[in-house]
Amino acid sequence: xxxxxxxxxxxxxxxxxxxxxxxxxxxxxxxxxxxxxxxxxxxxxxxxxxxxxxxxxxxxxxxxxxxxxxxxxxxxxxxxxxxxxxxxxxxxxxxxxxxxxxxxxxxxxxxxxxxxxxxxxxxxxxxxxxxxxxxxxxxxxxxxxxxxxxxxxxxxxxxxxxxxxxxxxxxxxxxxxxxxxxxxxxxxxxxxxxxxxxxxxxxxxxxxxxxxxxxxxxxxxxxxxxxxxxxxxxxxxxxxxxxxxxxxxxxxxxxxxxxxxxxxxxxxxxxxxxxxxxxxxxxxxxxxxxxxxxxxxxxxxxxxxxxxxxxxxxxxxxxxxxxxxxxxxxxxxxxxxxxxxxxxxxxxxxxxxxxxxxxxxxxxxxxxxxxxxxxxxxxxxxxxxxxxxxxxxxxxxxxxxxxxxxxxxxxxxxxxxxxxxxxxxxxxxxxxxxxxxxxxxxxxxxxxxxxxxxxxxxxxxxxxxxxxxxxxxxxxxxxxxxxxxxxxxxxxxxxxxxxxxxxxxxxxxxxxxxxxxxxxxxxxxxxxxxxxxxxxxxxxxxxxxxxxxxxxxxxxxxxxxxxxxxxxxxxxxxxxxxxxxxxxxxxxxxxxxxxxxxxxxxxxxxxxxxxxxxxxxxxxxxxxxxxxxxxxxxxxxxxxxxxxxxxxxxxxxxxxxxxxxxxxxxxxxxxxxxxxxxxxxxxxxxxxxxxxxxxxxxxxxxxxxxxxxxxxxxxxxxxxxxxxxxxxxxxxxxxxxxxxxxxxxxxxxxxxxxxxxxxxxxxxxxxxxxxxxxxxxxxxxxxxxxxxxxxxxxxxxxxxxxxxxxxxxxxxxxxxxxxxxxxxxxxxxxxxxxxxxxxxxxxxxxxxxxxxxxxxxx
RNA sequence: GCCCGGGUGGCGGAAUGGUAGACGCUGGGGACUUAAAAUCCCCUGGCUGCAAGGCCAUGUGGGUUCGAGCCCCACCCCGGGCACCA
Numbered sequence: 001x002x003x004x005x006x007x008x009x010x011x012x013x014x015x016x017x018x019x020x021x022x023x024x025x026x027x028x029x030x031x032x033x034x035x036x037x038x039x040x041x042x043x044x045x046x047x048x049x050x051x052x053x054x055x056x057x058x059x060x061x062x063x064x065x066x067x068x069x070x071x072x073x074x075x076x077x078x079x080x081x082x083x084x085x086x087x088x089x090x091x092x093x094x095x096x097x098x099x100x101x102x103x104x105x106x107x108x109x110x111x112x113x114x115x116x117x118x119x120x121x122x123x124x125x126x127x128x129x130x131x132x133x134x135x136x137x138x139x140x141x142x143x144x145x146x147x148x149x150x151x152x153x154x155x156x157x158x159x160x161x162x163x164x165x166x167x168x169x170x171x172x173x174x175x176x177x178x179x180x181x182x183x184x185x186x187x188x189x190x191x192x193x194x195x196x197x198x199x200x201x202x203x204x205x206x207x208x209x210x211x212x213x214x215x216x217x218x219x220x221x222x223x224x225x226x227x228x229x230x231x232x233x234x235x236x237x238x239x240x241x242x243x244x245x246x247x248x249x250x251x252x253x254x255x256x257x258x259x260x261x262x263x264x265x266x267x268x269x270x271x272x273x274x275x276x277x278x279x280x281x282x283x284x285x286x287x288x289x290x291x292x293x294x295x296x297x298x299x300x301x302x303x304x305x306x307x308x309x310x311x312x313x314x315x316x317x318x319x320x321x322x323x324x325x326x327x328x329x330x331x332x333x334x335x336x337x338x339x340x341x342x343x344x345x346x347x348x349x350x351x352x353x354x355x356x357x358x359x360x361x362x363x364x365x366x367x368x369x370x371x372x373x374x375x376x377x378x379x380x381x382x383x384x385x386x387x388x389x390x391x392x393x394x395x396x397x398x399x400x401x402x403x404x405x406x407x408x409x410x411x412x413x414x415x416x417x418x419x420x421x422x423x424x425x426x427x428x429x430x431x432x433x434x435x436x437x438x439x440x441x442x443x444x445x446x447x448x449x450x451x452x453x454x455x456x457x458x459x460x461x462x463x464x465x466x467x468x469x470x471x472x473x474x475x476x477x478x479x480x481x482x483x484x485x486x487x488x489x490x491x492x493x494x495x496x497x498x499x500x501x502x503x504x505x506x507x508x509x510x511x512x513x514x515x516x517x518x519x520x521x522x523x524x525x526x527x528x529x530x531x532x533x534x535x536x537x538x539x540x541x542x543x544x545x546x547x548x549x550x551x552x553x554x555x556x557x558x559x560x561x562x563x564x565x566x567x568x569x570x571x572x573x574x575x576x577x578x579x580x581x582x583x584x585x586x587x588x589x590x591x592x593x594x595x596x597x598x599x600x601x602x603x604x605x606x607x608x609x610x611x612x613x614x615x616x617x618x619x620x621x622x623x624x625x626x627x628x629x630x631x632x633x634x635x636x637x638x639x640x641x642x643x644x645x646x647x648x649x650x651x652x653x654x655x656x657x658x659x660x661x662x663x664x665x666x667x668x669x670x671x672x673x674x675x676x677x678x679x680x681x682x683x684x685x686x687x688x689x690x691x692x693x694x695x696x697x698x699x700x701x702x703x704x705x706x707x708x709x710x711x712x713x714x715x716x717x718x719x720x721x722x723x724x725x726x727x728x729x730x731x732x733x734x735x736x737x738x739x740x741x742x743x744x745x746x747x748x749x750x751x752x753x754x755x756x757x758x759x760x761x762x763x764x765x766x767x768x769x770x771x772x773x774x775x776x777x778x779x780x781x782x783x784x785x786x787x788x789x790x791x792x793x794x795x796x797x798x799x800x801x802x803x804x805x806x807x808x809x810x811x812x813x814x815x816x817x818x819x820x821x822x823x824x825x826x827x828x829x830x831x832x833x834x835x836x837x838x839x840x841x842x843x844x845x846x847x848x849x850x851x852x853x854x855x856x857x858x
Numbered sequence: 859g860c861c862c863g864g865g866u867g868g869c870g871g872a873a874u875g876g877u878a879g880a881c882g883c884u885g886g887g888g889a890c891u892u893a894a895a896a897u898c899c900c901c902u903g904g905c906u907g908c909a910a911g912g913c914c915a916u917g918u919g920g921g922u923u924c925g926a927g928c929c930c931c932a933c934c935c936c937g938g939g940c941a942c943c944a
Contacts, residue, residue, distance in 0.1 A: 218862055222939060225861075230943075251944060264944095306942080329942095336943045343944085350942050422943055584938080658882070660871055665937070669870060675882045678897095685897085730872070733881035740881095743898095802877050807925040809877045833911095847924050853876050855924055 002773040006692040008684040010648030014766040018120055026782055027067075027079065027122040031558075032573050035076035039574050040067050041553050043582030043590075044082045044129075046545075047108035048089060052115040054630065054638040054656075054668065059581045059619040061653045062662050062726060064121045066579065068762035069723045071122075072786040078574055079122055080556035082129035083109050087545045088171070091434040094492040101434040101492070105132055115640060119649045120765050127559045131548030132434075136555060138483035139565045140547050141439045143597060145476050146604055148440070149457050152198040155465045155474065158427055162190035168494035169431040189292065192498050193465055195429035195438065195541060199596045203227050203421040205610075206595055214615040216663075219587040226588050228422025233406050235342060235415040237263065237315035237324065244274050247315045247326065250337030250420050253347060254409065255393060255401035257319045258386040259365035260342040261355065263326045264308065266334035267291040275326055277312030284309050284328055291330045306331055306354045317342075318414035319405075320388050329354065337420055345376060352376035366398070426593065428544060433492050433501040435542030439477035439484045441513050441520075447534040448473035451515040454532070475536070481518025486542075495540075502540040509538050549590055550597040553577055553612060565606065576612050584618035591616070617726060622659070623667040630668075638668050650764035651677040657728035657763065679736055680767055683760065686742060687753060687771045694775060695748070702747035709793060711741050712752055716789035719759045728763070735759060750775070755787040802853035803828045805837040821848035828856060 003009070003016045021027065040063045045056055060081075067079040083105075090101040090108075097104075109130065116123070129136055147153045161170045165185035169192065180187055199206075207227045210220045232252035239247055247263065265272055267288040276284045287309045308329025315324050324342075331350055332341050345355035346364040352375055355362050367384045368377040383401045386393035391408045393401040409415030429438070443451065445464075452458055455478070463474040477484055487508035495503040503509060510523040513536035520536075527533055551565065557574045558566035591613065598612040623629060624636025631637065643652045654676040660666040689695050704712065715738040722731035738756065742748060753775060761768035761781045772781035800814045801824060811833035815824070825846055828834045838858055847855040 218939080221862065225940060228940095228943065232944080249944080253944080331942045331944095333943070338944095341944050348944070350944080353942090420943085587939080658870090664864090664871090666870070669883070672870065672883055679882085681896090729870095730881085733872075736881055800877095804876080804925075807876090807923095812877070845924070847876095849876060849925095853925090855876080857924055 002770050004692060004774070006690065008681050008767070010650060010766065011645075013770045014118070014120060014644075014649050017766045017769045018117055020769070020780070021120075021122070022117075022125070024780070025126070026780065027071075027077075027124050028126060029078040029080075029124045030076055031570060033076040035074060037078065037574055038067075038070045038075040039078040039577045039579075040070070041079075041556075041577035041580045042081060043580070043586065044084050044549070044552060045112060046084045046087055046089075047105065047112045049093065049104070049108055050632075051108075051111050052640050054622050054640055054643075055583070055619075056116075057119050057640055057652065058622055058656050058662075059583070060116070060119070060121055061656050062617075062619060062728060063579070063581050064653075065657070065723060065728060065762040066726070067122050068765060068782075069720075069786065071782065072758065072761070072784070074785070077122075078127075078556065079124060080127040080129075080559075081116065081121070081123040081125075082127075082552055082556070083112070083131065084545065084549050084552070085109065085130055085132040086435045086543075086548055088432070088434070091432055091492060094434070098492075100488075102132060118644055119640070119653065122765070127556050129552055129555050129559055131436075131552065134483045134485050135560075135562070137436045137548065139555065140436050140543065140551070141477075141482050141484060142479065142565070143551060143601070144436075144543065144547070145439060145457070145479065145482075146606075147197060147597075147600060148463070148474075148476055149459050150600070150604070151459050151461060152201065152600065153428070154196055154198065154463050155193055156196050157191040158194040158196070159189045160192050160194070160431075161187045162192075162498060163187045166494070167496040169498060171430075190498065192431070193467075194427055195539075197426040197428045197596075199426045199593070200421060200423055202596050202599055203229070203423050204419075205599055206423075206592065209595065209599070209611050213611055213613065215613075216584075216616065216618060219584065219591070219616065219618070222587045223592055226423060226592065230420050230422075232418060232420065233402075233409060233415050234338065234418040235318065235409060236413075237317060237342070239271075239275070239315055240313065241274075244271060247271065247275075247340055248338045249340050249342045250418060251342055253344065253398075253402070254405045254415065255383060255386070255396075255398050256344040256347045256365045257317065257342065257405060258388075258393070259344040259346045259363040260317055260324055261345060261361045261363060262343045263315055263324050264329045264332045264341050264343055264354070265311075265326060266332045266339040267328055267330055268334040269328070269339045271340075272311065272328055275311045275313040276328075280310060280312040284311060287328060287330075306350070306357055308354065308358070310358075318409065318412065319391075325360070327358075335424055336422065347376055347378055349376040349378065365393075426596075428547075429541035430544050431494065431498060431500045431540075432542050433486065433489060435544065436547055437484050437486055437502070437542055438539040439482055440474050440539040441477070441511070441536035442472040442539065443475045443513070443515075443534055443536045445471055445473055447515070447536075448475060450531075450534070451475050454516060472537075474539075475513075475515065477518040478516070499540045500542060502538070502542070509540065511536050511538065546590060546593050550594045551601075553580075553594075554601075554607065565601075568608075571607055576609055576614055579615050579617065580613045581617045581619060583621070587618070618663060620661070620663050620665040622656075623665060625668055625670060627667045638670075643673065647673055647677045648680075648766070650680055650767045654680065654732060654763050658732045660729055662726050662728060676732070679732075679739065680764055682739055682743070683756070683764075683767065684771065686739065686748065687757075687775055692774075697746070698748045698750055698753055698775070700750045702749040704742075704745055704749060704752060708741045708745055709752075710796065711738055712755060713789040713793040716755060716759065716787050717794065720786070720789075723762065732763065735763075754784070757781060758784055758787050799851050801851070803831060803834050804853055804855040805834060806857055807855060808837075810834045810837050817851070821846060821854065824848065824854040825856065828854060 003012045005012050042060050042063050067077045071077045085105045090105045093104050094101040163170050163180045163185050166180055170180055207229055230252050233254040235249050236246035308327045311326050311328060313326045315326055317324050343351040345351040345362040347366055363385055365383055365386050366377055366381040380398050383393040383396050393404060406417050464471050487505045489501050489505055492501055495501055507522040511520040512523055512527050512533045513520050514532045515534055516532040521528060554566050558570035561567055594612055601607045602610045626636055651673055655673040658676050687695055715734050718734045719731045757768045757772050769781050797817055798814050799817050800812050802809060803811045811831050813827050841858040843856050843858055845857040
């Protein structure tokens with residue numbers, strides 16, 4: 001059946017076919033089908049209150065075209081969608097309105113779902129996931145427990161932004177020019193207890209795994225840079241007081257050790273206090289206080305001018321026992337390496353600058369070339385000034401010198417080879433309400449010991465923290481007690497103490513906890529009977545938005561499984577996505593975090609492969625009409641709903657793809673959509689007449705002209721190839737070319753029109769379905785397969801050869817495909833346009849490119 | 859500063875080292891129509907020429923090549939990422 005409307009009434013046609021697909025569950029992915037599988041994944045959206053942005057349908061249309069084409073080609077396609085629905089905006093809305101964030105979130109999801117369905121995407125809606133659904137986040141919590149049990153989660157004091165006026169913790173994005181974005185209040189750094197995931201334990205494997213994935217090079221490079229592997233050595237400098245141990249530094253240039261003339265510790269370095277002599281105490285303390293008030297950002301951004309203070313202490317350089325002054329300066333960061341460096345101003349620009357500023361000595365240990373203008377010399381060259389009684393590096397290049405000195409240091413037990421990473425552990429907690437609660441309670445040491453005796457799911461090393469002299473131990477909820485759901489709260493406002501709003505829910509927070517079952521009753525009740533009940537306080541932090549998005553691609557495989565994140569069969573059958581499409585803004589964090597979790601799950605034997613995303617593609621951003629980023633304040637935002645109302649979803653889909661290469665950043669042009677809309681109407685007219693009946697030019701036994709027939713087969717080939725290569729813009733222009741040719745044919749073979757519709761179906765599925773049924777009477781184009789081209793029809797008997805004289809186009813000639821170079825020379829000489837450029841001068845050389853051109857050099 | 863990506867008509871863009879500007883938009887002219895919309899046809903990079911044609915032209919300047927938008931070198935501009943990472 002079809003709508004049978006007389007003209008191209010997309011407002012009738014599109015809803016009709018959308019409900020047809022829904023009723024017939026046309027896009028259901030079949031678990032374990034014998035067909036080859038194809039899993040094409042979109043980055044699922046955060047359902048914001050402002051509805052779908054035009055950027056969403058861009059990537060979603062691309063994957064939908066691929067999904068539909070793959071289905072036509074006989075694949076069992078998994079093409080799912082869901083909602084990344086925890087997050088700050090919903091919480092802020094809740095604070096403002098007092099309504100539960102879940103209510104707002106569900107409203108937004110309804111809007112998003114309606115908008116996405118209106119675009120005709122072929123998602124398997126039976127597999128929809130929602131990260132805020134307790135059946136989903138039960139498994140997010142479960143994965144966290146696996147991390148916890150395996151020593152990959154711990155708590156630590158970490159500096160965060162605190163706004164005293166708002167009495168809350170703010171994220172970096174909520175701070176504008178050192179003030180809170182809301183209310184413009186001052187903010188300060190404050191140390192708060194945080195959950196941290198040990199992603200650094202996977203640094204090497206996260207780096208290594210990049211070799212095996214088909215990703216954009218730029219994204220791989222970004223992740224590489226983020227992980228920031230560097231090879232070098234850890235070197236120990238002895239201190240005067242042996243009880244302080246050694247001052248440990250990391251360096252990538254151990255070959256320059258003889259040039260170390262001072263050392264620098266980060267202001268937060270634990271040895272600063274002990275190494276500061278009384279005479280320097282005041283200055284050092286003042287410097288540290290100043291540094292503490294700056295964020296990492298300010299320290300790098302604003303403090304371009306070096307500064308530092310001397311501690312009064314010295315350390316001994318292991319290569320020559322020279323006394324080296326120890327300074328404190330904020331150009332050394334506690335978070336990298338050991339938080340202390342050996343400074344070699346002769347070979348390091350930062351150290352050079354600092355040494356000049358404070359008139360510290362400079363020793364060159366690499367010989368610069370004679371024309372070197374001065375300053376730090378960081379290039380390769382022969383070592384100089386680098387020998388002691390036992391070892392000499394002099395004359396060696398950097399690489400050999402490094403190897404030699406490291407062996408010497410290792411023999412002397414003064415240092416070791418060391419690989420260091422820029423990557424830091426992942427701060428995994430937020431002081432927020434609207435996130436997954438941690439399935440953790442805090443208990444006393446003695447209760448923890450008792451738990452350890454009865455539970456097998458505790459980490460080898462207990463996770464604990466000390467506060468006001470009391471040490472608390474982290475006890476996980478047993479699997480069976482999951483999910484731990486968010487309690488209803490009276491207020492979504494922050495607690496005011498730096499904890500989340502959950503800290504005010506005393507009945508939820510302070511509990512009697514059953515260590516075996518995970519059951520809980522409020523602590524105000526009597527202690528229930530039985531040995532397993534202990535006094536506990538729940539964790540009040542919640543997980544960040546990344547948590548739910550770290551593994552959603554696995555849940556799609558088996559979304560209703562109540563016993564596992566997905567069954568082993570589903571994980572094996574569907575494997576990982578064959579293609580993942582999403583914005584480049586997630587190039588580092590989301591993709592790195594998800595890879596980390598996947599590798600952990602791989603190590604635990606949960607998933608069968610080490611990398612989650614084999615092939616990745618970033619769609620480009622669609623800019624406003626004015627060529628700038630779309631934003632409400634600029635008033636250049638394009639709303640998909642408006643476009644669908646005016647031109648239909650098929651036109652929008654087609655135009656989004658026609659705009660330019662998928663990966664390019666490109667401006668929206670409101671006039672441009674007219675062109676593709678006209679094209680669709682043209683397709684309609686070629687199929688149906690004004691009465692809505694089949695166009696009388698379409699005949700079962702009609703024949704196309706040879707040229708158009710060839711074009712048809714070329715188009716079938718090109719559209720197929722272009723879809724696989726994600727070159728949708730050129731696929732569409734090829735279809736336009738074909739249609740322009742078909743329009744000029746006196747009669748149209750029914751089979752040719754069927755091919756056209758099948759090629760168009762992935763791009764403009766509603767129109768294709770409507771015309772297909774009206775032309776053919778068959779149920780749905782989705783069962784019609786993909787057209788095949790005849791390779792024999794792609795070769796032609798005649799070809800057009802370009803004639804060049806001295807590399808310039810002078811004419812062309814159409815000849816048989818078997819023409820020889822000698823014949824072409826004769827044809828060229830006889831060619832009226834060409835002959836005059838040769839005009840009797842002898843031909844020195846001819847270059848013949850088969851089927852292309854002949855170039856005569858005279 | 860470092861690392862990427864990109865500069866092609868009035869606009870979006872197309873072009874295995876082989877006729878630059880496909881396809882679409884815009885603009886101009888025409889047909890159909892009482893008129894309009896829709897549709898169809900022609901033209902639409904610049905300079906020059908009555909015309910046939912010629913010359914110039916893919917950010918700029920060099921180079922390789924019979925031939926360069928495409929490869930190499932230098933520079934300019936735009937976009938993205940990182941940024942005292944030892």
